Amino acid sequence: VLDLFLLLSGCAGNTWPSVERLKDGRQGFVIREKAGMDAASLAEFQRAVALLNDGKDGEAIELMKRVIDRSPRFSAPHIDIALAYLRIGAPEPAEQHMKAALSLVPGHPVAGNEYGLLLRKTGRFNEAREVYEKAVDRFPDYLPARKNLGILCDLYLNDPKCALEQFERYSRLMPEDEKVKIWIAELRIRLGR
Structure with a gap:
């Protein structure tokens, strides 16, 4: 499983936001x-989490609202409050x-994945596809968004080629997911491969 780390940083001279790969041997960014x-x-944000x-x-929503009011340019509170609202x-x-x-x-991979799920649940399949595609284009190794894009393409958009491509890429990084291997085999049969 990939780890996603969202960090606050006050370093000057960098382009924000910036993305870097983990250097300690774990997979993620x-x-x-x-x-x-x-x-x-920050303390209030941590209490809300x-x-x-x-x-x-x-209670978390109320705290997150205050954090967002004071720090509206930080994505994590927006993502967390969105998840709380969904729940x-x-x-x-x-x-x-x-x-x-x-x-x-x-x-943003987490926001994109969660927003894609929301769009899919509300029947806005083409919008969901756009959101997932942006997430996997920017963060190609973020597997939940890639898997959900494959599911969307297969079950909701009737695009087996897209689904197969997403599931194959997912499976290369998550070979132990047997369910996806079955989906790949079924898609290959449907596509005559």
Whole structure:
């Protein structure tokens, strides 16, 4: 499984956001954002994440709103509040915050994957495809978005070539996923390969 790390950084002279591969042997990448988040906001953000992890979505949403008000240019609070809104059954504000995160970090893999799922669930399949494609173009090794793009192409867009391409690329990095291997075999049969 790939790790995704979102870091706050105040270093000058870099283009923001920046992306780099992990150097410690793990698979994944780092997205660095110049957020300008003060210590109090960072502490509040960390408390909100803990509340989310404890399933206290309403409390987390209120904290995240304050963090976003003070640090609107940081994508992680937008993503986290969107996920909390989805868990309480509020897709409209969730979509608004996913769009905000994607405007800050175009093609953000987590925001793109979650927004793609929301678009798919609401029947906006072509929009979902665009969002997934941006995510996998910018972050080709982010496997959840690649797998979900394959599912979308196969089951919702009737595009078996797209589905096969996504599943094959996914399977090269996640060879232990037997279910996807079965999907690949079925797609190859359907395509006469």
